[in-house]
Structures are given as C-alpha cells and as structure tokens.
Amino acid sequence: QVQLVESGGGLVQAGGSLRLSCAASGNIFSISSMGWYRQAPGKQRELVARITSGGSTVYTDSVKGRFTISRGNAKNTVYLQMNSLKPEDTAVYYCNGDVRLGPWSASRDYWGQGTQVTVSS
Helix, strand or coil, X not given: CEEXXXXXXXXXXXXXXXXXXXXXXXXXXXXXXXXXXXXXXXXCCEEEEEEECCCCEEECHHHCCCEEEEECCCCCEEEEEECCCCHHHCEEXXXXXXXXXXXXXXXXXXXXXXXXXXXXX
C-alpha cells in the first residue's frame, strides 16, 4: 500500500555534491517524520539525518555542516543535499518514513529500496 522510492545517487569525486530525493506514495494519511539512513559494506545501517513534519532535524555528527535534510510542501517527499562529499560517505542510502494510513491507525516504518552513493578519492 505504501512505497518509498529514492533517486539521485551516483558516482562523484571527493568534494563534490549530490542531492537525494525520496517520494512516498500510496494510501497515506500522514507522515510524521522522514529520514535518511546509510549502510556501507561490512557496517551496520546508521542514521544520517531525520526531519519531522514540523521541520525539526537531527544529523549524525559526521555529516553536520555538510548535509541538509528537507521536506517538500506536500510532506510526502524528503531530500538530502550532500556537499563536500568524502569517500567515507560511500554507502547505500535508504529513505525511511513514519507513516499513518488513517486518522485512527498507528504509525509504522516504511523503507525505500536504497540508492548507491559512491565517492571516489
């Protein structure tokens, strides 16, 4: 019923920029927060950034000052502007949404399929 689809990943040289996009679709009542997570080979998935419907944001320390998370006006989209990219940013980036399907339903997490970001040195 709910799908999250990421786009914008690719190959970039160190110091470059990428902008990731994620759009949620389906029978959605509301999305309270959305976030970006990443997983590098041999490592656990980690939070990169998260944003609430009201615009509050959190970032992992390693990306502060370089990455910016934002949401579209419709609140079913989320973006991640990534500047000054480093090789250690290389990972599969996943979009996440905390989704309610109706006004009286509980929320649950939905995940996108991931998009590869590769930063060359």
